[in-house]
Amino acid sequence: MSEFFQQLVNGITWGSVYALIALGYTMVYGILRLINFAHGDVYMLGAFFGYFVARALGATQEPGLLGALLVLLAAMAGCGAVGFVIERFAYKPVRRSSRLAALITAIGVSLLLENGGILVFGADPKFFPQIIPSRNLSLGGGVTISNQQIIILSVSLVLMVGLRFIVLHTRVGKAMRAVSYNHTAAALMGISVDRIVTFTFVLGSVLAAAAGVLVGLQNPKIEPLMGIMPGLKAFVAAVLGGIGNIPGAVLGGLVMGITEVMVVGYLSPSYRDAIAFVLLIIILLVRPAGLLGKYSAEKV
Amino acid sequence: MKRIAWGPVAKLVAVVAVLYALNALLPRLLNPYILRVVMLCGISVILAVSLNLINGFTGQFSIGHAGFMAIGAYSSATFSLQAGANWVRALEAAGTPTGIAQGAVLLAGLLLGGTVAAIAGYLVGLPSLRLRGDYLAIVTLGFGEIIRVLITNIDAVGAARGLPGIPAWTNVFWVGLVVVGVTVFSFHLARSTHGRALFAIRDDEVAAEALGVPTTSYKVLAFIIGSFFAGVAGALFAHYNAYLHPNSFTFLKSIEIIAMVVLGGMGSISGAILAAVILTLLPEVLRFAQELRMVLYSLMLIVLMITRPQGLLGAKEISLRWFTRTRPARAAR
Numbered sequence: 001m002s003e004f005f006q007q008l009v010n011g012i013t014w015g016s017v018y019a020l021i022a023l024g025y026t027m028v029y030g031i032l033r034l035i036n037f038a039h040g041d042v043y044m045l046g047a048f049f050g051y052f053v054a055r056a057l058g059a060t061q062e063p064g065l066l067g068a069l070l071v072l073l074a075a076m077a078g079c080g081a082v083g084f085v086i087e088r089f090a091y092k093p094v095r096r097s098s099r100l101a102a103l104i105t106a107i108g109v110s111l112l113l114e115n116g117g118i119l120v121f122g123a124d125p126k127f128f129p130q131i132i133p134s135r136n137l138s139l140g141g142g143v144t145i146s147n148q149q150i151i152i153l154s155v156s157l158v159l160m161v162g163l164r165f166i167v168l169h170t171r172v173g174k175a176m177r178a179v180s181y182n183h184t185a186a187a188l189m190g191i192s193v194d195r196i197v198t199f200t201f202v203l204g205s206v207l208a209a210a211a212g213v214l215v216g217l218q219n220p221k222i223e224p225l226m227g228i229m230p231g232l233k234a235f236v237a238a239v240l241g242g243i244g245n246i247p248g249a250v251l252g253g254l255v256m257g258i259t260e261v262m263v264v265g266y267l268s269p270s271y272r273d274a275i276a277f278v279l280l281i282i283i284l285l286v287r288p289a290g291l292l293g294k295y296s297a298e299k300v
Numbered sequence: 301m302k303r304i305a306w307g308p309v310a311k312l313v314a315v316v317a318v319l320y321a322l323n324a325l326l327p328r329l330l331n332p333y334i335l336r337v338v339m340l341c342g343i344s345v346i347l348a349v350s351l352n353l354i355n356g357f358t359g360q361f362s363i364g365h366a367g368f369m370a371i372g373a374y375s376s377a378t379f380s381l382q383a384g385a386n387w388v389r390a391l392e393a394a395g396t397p398t399g400i401a402q403g404a405v406l407l408a409g410l411l412l413g414g415t416v417a418a419i420a421g422y423l424v425g426l427p428s429l430r431l432r433g434d435y436l437a438i439v440t441l442g443f444g445e446i447i448r449v450l451i452t453n454i455d456a457v458g459a460a461r462g463l464p465g466i467p468a469w470t471n472v473f474w475v476g477l478v479v480v481g482v483t484v485f486s487f488h489l490a491r492s493t494h495g496r497a498l499f500a501i502r503d504d505e506v507a508a509e510a511l512g513v514p515t516t517s518y519k520v521l522a523f524i525i526g527s528f529f530a531g532v533a534g535a536l537f538a539h540y541n542a543y544l545h546p547n548s549f550t551f552l553k554s555i556e557i558i559a560m561v562v563l564g565g566m567g568s569i570s571g572a573i574l575a576a577v578i579l580t581l582l583p584e585v586l587r588f589a590q591e592l593r594m595v596l597y598s599l600m601l602i603v604l605m606i607t608r609p610q611g612l613l614g615a616k617e618i619s620l621r622w623f624t625r626t627r628p629a630r631a632a633r
Contacts, residue, residue: 090606097609098566098610100562101609103562104559104562104601104605105601105605107555107558107601108602109598110598111594112595112599114594115595115597115598118591119591119592119595228551232551236438236442239438270449270452270453271453273445274450277442277443277445277446278442281427281439281442281443281446284427284438288431288435
């Protein structure tokens with residue numbers, strides 16, 4: 001039984017990382033109906049920004065919470081800027097075109113970030129500096145949790161609560177919800193749709209950057225193609241919870257993380273990448289709108 | 301007594317003769333590298349035109365085409381390794397010329413690969429009964445990934461080590477024949493009742509249903525045909541490369557095929573062919589740029605989509621009339 005709880009702890013930690021990435025997918029989809037394929041690569045950039053900032057700060061010599069926080073914030077700011085640039089120069093020009101054109105553009109951006117990453121950072125994996133030394137804490141009953149896992153969980157929680165506050169209790173959040181409901185009506189109410197879309201992209205990218213740094217804490221190996229699979233799975237997590245639905249993305253991320261860790265622990269690690277999609281297909285066949293999504297009838 | 305229509309037969313004979321000549325000439329005229337690029341262009345064209353049937357004609361967004369290709373490739377390769385090679389030997393022993401024996405067995409392999417892929421296409425097409433738009437896209441994406449992971453775990457087909465030693469029977473003739481076949485088929489389909497039904501589903505599914513088009517069976521049909529040809533393309537690829545690896549069939553490969561369809565212009569057959577050739581040539585042409593190659597490729601993809609979001613040809617087809625008349629004639633009223 002203790003093994004099960006241990007896996008559960010690991011699953012929730014891993015799932016909260018998926019949830020952070022999935023939030024970016026779901027927000028952008030909610031507002032633009034665009035599957036932002038480049039999102040996983042923004043997560044990769046977050047890890048790399050964290051890596052360079054940590055080295056520049058010399059955080060490896062004197063690890064500590066303050067340095068780690070600085071690394072996290074710098075990576076988030078960097079990715080926010082990247083998100084802004086991507087939206088402004090790649091997605092905005094195709095926003096009025098067909099959704100497929102936008103999708104191919106997103107794929108182009110994704111390839112650009114991956115190959116640009118290989119060019120700039122090199123294809124060989126880098127090792128994320130240990131900005132916080134690992135320590136294991138016992139939760140009783142043979143279950144342990146590392147301080148890094150605690151940090152991942154608490155930072156994710158803070159970010160999710162922060163996001164919820166922004167979306168539900170601020171003017172810009174209200175505008176986001178309005179735009180996701182109906183672009184034209186929102187524009188008629190005096191909301192600058194362009195600015196809200198940009199803001200959404202930046203917000204999503206910031207969350208992805210945080211996920212990148214948090215993963216760097218636990219799995220220090222980072223490389224330019226590391227974003228593809230987690231990106232794909234986080235997207236699946238967003239769909240699982242009901243795409244466009246913010247609590248759904250968190251739930252989907254957690255379900256995905258726990259299932260994956262359980263499959264690796266109890267079945268076979270080689271099916272790790274397939275289980276996400278099997279889960280997805282089952283859910284879509286049983287509940288096509290996702291766990292928390294509302295099924296809306298098509299208007300004619 | 302009904303007269304035999306000689307027209308199509310004559311055309312078929314002409315195509316076979318031309319391809320036979322090309323098959324003899326091209327390997328002599330072109331250096332092996334260029335020949336390889338030409339062959340890969342041909343396989344890309346088959347993939348793009350077949351996906352165009354699903355995405356372009358019927359408007360069903362599928363991002364798992366590499367999965368169908370993988371099924372065709374692996375099933376035909378297994379067939380050739382287990383039985384095909386022996387059949388060729390038996391045929392040769394019976395006095396059949398080597399080329400014909402190999403061609404006949406390859407044809408059987410292509411049909412097998414296509415059929416297995418078509419069955420998979422039927423199974424994937426079924427959820428389209430329930431799912432629309434992006435959700436269908438995600439299911440096909442998931443399907444493609446599941447196929448790849450399964451192959452990586454099946455030891456009989458080499459798992460993650462890859463499958464070596466597949467007889468290299470694919471030549472210019474067979475690739476050319478399938479390219480011509482899938483293209484002619486698409487053009488005929490586009491002008492048939494069934495093609496019109498597919499277009500109607502793409503343009504407005506609800507209206508099509510209201511007009512009595514059985515949308516579900518047509519959507520499944522599009523999946524079956526599209527995946528059949530993807531399977532054939534995979535089989536050709538397997539017998540060309542003589543080696544298969546699950547990593548040739550990642551999500552990225554599906555994306556590449558989608559990019560061809562969208563770049564060519566949704567529903568345009570000649571557009572899909574043009575884009576398939578361009579996107580296959582582009583990485584080769586960009587080889588001079590070395591490390592910058594893939595960066596330039598992705599930049600060009602973005603720029604092309606921004607400047608021509610409707611695709612290179614839009615919904616049009618390349619036609620001889622473009623060259624013979626300066627201005628298109630207005631239809632008489």
